Amino acid sequence: MGVSTYDDVVVGAGHNGLTAAAYLARAGRRVLVLERLDHPGGAAVSAAPFPGVEARLSRYSYLVSLLPRRVVEDLDLDVRLVRRRYASYTPLAADPTRGLLVDAGDPDATRASFVAALGDDVDYVAWQRFYPRVAQVAQRLWPTVLEPLRSADDVRRLVADDELWEALTAAPLGALLRATFADDTVRGIVATDALIGTFADLDDPSLAQNICFLYHQMGGGTGDWDVPVGGMGAVTDALAKAAVGAGAELVTDADVVSVDGDGEVVWRLGDREHRSRGHVHAGLAPAGLDALLSASGSAPVSGDEPPPEGAQLKVNLLLTRLPRLKDRTVDPRVAFAGTLHVHEGMAHLQDAHAVADSGRIPALAPCEVYCHTLSDRSILGPDLAASDAQTLTLFGLHFPARLFRGRSGGRQAVRRDEATRAVLRALDSVLDEPLADVLARDAHGNPCLEVRTPADLERDLGLPGGNIFHRPLQWPWAQRPEEVGTWGVETIHPRVTVCGAGARRGGGVSGIPGHNSAQAVLR
Numbered sequence: 001m002g003v004s005t006y007d008d009v010v011v012g013a014g015h016n017g018l019t020a021a022a023y024l025a026r027a028g029r030r031v032l033v034l035e036r037l038d039h040p041g042g043a044a045v046s047a048a049p050f051p052g053v054e055a056r057l058s059r060y061s062y063l064v065s066l067l068p069r070r071v072v073e074d075l076d077l078d079v080r081l082v083r084r085r086y087a088s089y090t091p092l093a094a095d096p097t098r099g100l101l102v103d104a105g106d107p108d109a110t111r112a113s114f115v116a117a118l119g120d121d122v123d124y125v126a127w128q129r130f131y132p133r134v135a136q137v138a139q140r141l142w143p144t145v146l147e148p149l150r151s152a153d154d155v156r157r158l159v160a161d162d163e164l165w166e167a168l169t170a171a172p173l174g175a176l177l178r179a180t181f182a183d184d185t186v187r188g189i190v191a192t193d194a195l196i197g198t199f200a201d202l203d204d205p206s207l208a209q210n211i212c213f214l215y216h217q218m219g220g221g222t223g224d225w226d227v228p229v230g231g232m233g234a235v236t237d238a239l240a241k242a243a244v245g246a247g248a249e250l251v252t253d254a255d256v257v258s259v260d261g262d263g264e265v266v267w268r269l270g271d272r273e274h275r276s277r278g279h280v281h282a283g284l285a286p287a288g289l290d291a292l293l294s295a296s297g298s299a300p301v302s303g304d305e306p307p308p309e310g311a312q313l314k315v316n317l318l319l320t321r322l323p324r325l326k327d328r329t330v331d332p333r334v335a336f337a338g339t340l341h342v343h344e345g346m347a348h349l350q351d352a353h354a355v356a357d358s359g360r361i362p363a364l365a366p367c368e369v370y371c372h373t374l375s376d377r378s379i380l381g382p383d384l385a386a387s388d389a390q391t392l393t394l395f396g397l398h399f400p401a402r403l404f405r406g407r408s409g410g411r412q413a414v415r416r417d418e419a420t421r422a423v424l425r426a427l428d429s430v431l432d433e434p435l436a437d438v439l440a441r442d443a444h445g446n447p448c449l450e451v452r453t454p455a456d457l458e459r460d461l462g463l464p465g466g467n468i469f470h471r472p473l474q475w476p477w478a479q480r481p482e483e484v485g486t487w488g489v490e491t492i493h494p495r496v497t498v499c500g501a502g503a504r505r506g507g508g509v510s511g512i513p514g515h516n517s518a519q520a521v522l523r
Helices: 015-026 069-074 107-118 122-146 152-159 162-169 173-180 184-194 208-221 232-245 286-295 346-357 409-428 454-461 512-522
Strands: 003-011 031-034 086-091 099-103 249-251 254-259 264-269 272-282 312-319 339-342 367-370 390-397 449-452 496-498
Touching (some): 003 015, 003 264, 015 031, 015 232, 015 272, 015 512, 086 184, 099 107, 099 184, 107 122, 107 184, 122 162, 122 184, 122 208, 152 162, 162 173, 162 208, 173 184, 173 208, 173 346, 184 339, 232 249, 254 272, 254 286, 272 286, 286 496, 367 409, 390 409, 409 449, 449 454, 496 512
Parallel strands (some): 003 031, 003 272, 086 339, 272 496
Antiparallel strands (some): 086 099, 254 264, 264 272, 312 390, 339 367, 367 390
């Protein structure tokens, strides 16, 4: 069988693979994109999961922060993001009739909320000192993510805040939170950004939680997490249009069998086998790339790092209306407009991690909730959009894959149900009525509720261990002298780069690894 020759072969049509393909094709290169599923988009897709219900939810990934404006402009993407007015609302675990509302548009209202909930403004003052310093780090670091890697010393000089640099990069985040804030709830609000998709104790000496925190703060140089109009699928639809419009060839239902270090890819479409050669941009996780390289007898790229493990529970819901809260002083349309933190005080987060690490599911699992339809009603059909219906995305923390792995399908279902009850029980604890009373029903009379565990993500999307970042996040600068000046996507094989979330400066919906993989070839 002959080998078809391309300049570039992109394996995986997730948002990063499509970003790489668009840049490469716009540079005049001949590009082939191979996607295992019957549609592009990977984890950044919209779907209608409830039979007979016109609601397209962002099924897996759900918010955008790390997508650089430059990528949007370079590729002429038709993408619109909505900034949320309210950052967060957090009911107090000890008394959910009171809570903390962080109003990004009204500092005085935020101060008043701190005073009403906590009795004074001590932590509000600390908050107002802390976040501008973090924002300065983010603003200075953010432009570097689309450049070759700098050394840690270079980035430290760029940041120009030695005290905060040390606190963020040399000691566990828990120490910084305890030194900065007095109240456990406030510490927890800050801490959650360190734990999205990351299973870690806040005092973990590996600093995995610190790295996750930094990524969540630096997006756009502001740390704001925005709602994509039309759902996450609108982002990848725009990227696919940019890639194909520039001349890239996109093949779905393509089962990649092997990749060799010289850039030859063996793949099947139906019962026919194909061979294509070019510079390989791997949008799949490094562990998945290793399996393809091994199939051709080529050396793996991820070394001896442990197998990836995801750590989240994703629940999609459709409600007939927003539920009432136990805190009657806050409008549900305000509380759900940003991030609703549930049982995410620092002590509860630490306890939940310990419980999960022992192989059990916390009785009241920490979780956070987002209501996209308060920002974008376009994801609903006309009838639902005209009603009081709302979607909810619930993201449960500390649900490592080990809780679901190694079990039969029946046992996995039992664990999934147990995990679902744990997060819904937690949410119910801050509501003034059972969530079940406002759950919409699909065409078969079933509740509009969809749950995805790490085991489901591994099966549905090929994410090893269900890890949404493909592997543990890495510091967004060079860790070794030989990395300085590289793009953070290179492997031991000169004709193979990693263009997915597992690249350095990967993770989240960003397009950064896709951009950088393309630049590693173009420059």
